[in-house]
Amino acid sequence: MLIRRTTDILPSEITDKALYLSRRQFMTVAGVSGLALAGLAEQAHAKLVTAPSKLSISDKPNSRQDITSYNNFYEFGTDKGDPAIHAGKLVTRPWTIRVEGEVMKPKTFDLDELMKLAPLEERIYRLRCVEGWSMVIPWVGYSLSEILKRVEPTSKGKYVEFTTLKRPEQMPGQRSATLDWPYTEGLRIDEAMHPLTLLTLGLYGELLPNQNGAPVRIAVPWKYGFKSAKSIVRIRLVEKQPTSSWMAAIPSEYGFYSNVNPQVDHPRWSQATERRIGDFFKRKTLMFNGYADQVASMYTGMDLRKFF
Numbered sequence: 001m002l003i004r005r006t007t008d009i010l011p012s013e014i015t016d017k018a019l020y021l022s023r024r025q026f027m028t029v030a031g032v033s034g035l036a037l038a039g040l041a042e043q044a045h046a047k048l049v050t051a052p053s054k055l056s057i058s059d060k061p062n063s064r065q066d067i068t069s070y071n072n073f074y075e076f077g078t079d080k081g082d083p084a085i086h087a088g089k090l091v092t093r094p095w096t097i098r099v100e101g102e103v104m105k106p107k108t109f110d111l112d113e114l115m116k117l118a119p120l121e122e123r124i125y126r127l128r129c130v131e132g133w134s135m136v137i138p139w140v141g142y143s144l145s146e147i148l149k150r151v152e153p154t155s156k157g158k159y160v161e162f163t164t165l166k167r168p169e170q171m172p173g174q175r176s177a178t179l180d181w182p183y184t185e186g187l188r189i190d191e192a193m194h195p196l197t198l199l200t201l202g203l204y205g206e207l208l209p210n211q212n213g214a215p216v217r218i219a220v221p222w223k224y225g226f227k228s229a230k231s232i233v234r235i236r237l238v239e240k241q242p243t244s245s246w247m248a249a250i251p252s253e254y255g256f257y258s259n260v261n262p263q264v265d266h267p268r269w270s271q272a273t274e275r276r277i278g279d280f281f282k283r284k285t286l287m288f289n290g291y292a293d294q295v296a297s298m299y300t301g302m303d304l305r306k307f308f
């Protein structure tokens, strides 16, 4: 039997401390003052200062309700509603991202530094899940290249690997072997440096809700959604193509590139059409999810059936 010592801290006390810290952290982060007495929920809804982006599409964004209640985030369960139910317990302050590997200047970025590193933009992007549904999401962030250029990749830095937080105490899905945790993903360096590749810190003008990958995730709009890793803690530049969690789990179904392509079907279903969440009728899936003009040149000469 466990004997509780007087120095033990109750889980509820830890939570209070974390919330208190996150309140203070938030005020530094967003440069908002006078919020000390406001509740955490209100602060999370504080408006971020953003500029519109030329990279936004003109499709009508899905509602905040859709975007925050229909999620894939297996760390919190495999049902679409699980992340909204369970992700609230994830403590996202303090938070750092380690950027390392084949770089001249490895560095640990604190979240408040990330919030100020480059001007925040609103980027309205399509998100196409490999399962056949899509959404339009008004993200907030800036190009991932802003970070990568600061760490100075070496000539051996040919790929970039992203790693999500591993914290089973707060991520109940990690107590099951659904995937080999932590969740990892990867891009080729030119894909990672592409201006469309977004370091994402918010959506709908506010900080990211936990179910969408708080406090910081990636958004790669021309690839299937699983390439956009959530709640990342590490970015590593590597020489060899990394194996992502999904490639390791089912190599015949999930390749490294995973570019949205209506002509290359998933082994178990067609990718020719998709259902935009909120729509009744299906629509045609667009090559590179509609971003062909901007990204197709990166794949010239490649057999996209082989490099799926």
Ligand SMILES: Nc1nc2c(c(=O)[nH]1)N[C@H]1C(S)=C(S)[C@@H](COP(=O)(O)O)O[C@H]1N2
Pocket (backbone or CB within 6 Å): 067, 070, 071, 072, 073, 074, 075, 127, 128, 129, 130, 164, 183, 211, 212, 213, 224, 225, 226, 227, 228, 229, 230, 231
């Ligand atoms: N760490 C982590 N990142 C993840 C996932 C996940 O399960 N774990 N799911 C991916 C999938 S399959 C999709 S479609 C998108 C969904 O992002 P959204 O819930 O913000 O719309 O997140 C991606 N990033």
Ligand SMILES: [Mo]
Pocket (backbone or CB within 6 Å): 072, 128, 129, 130, 131, 224, 225, 226
């Ligand atoms: Mo997905």
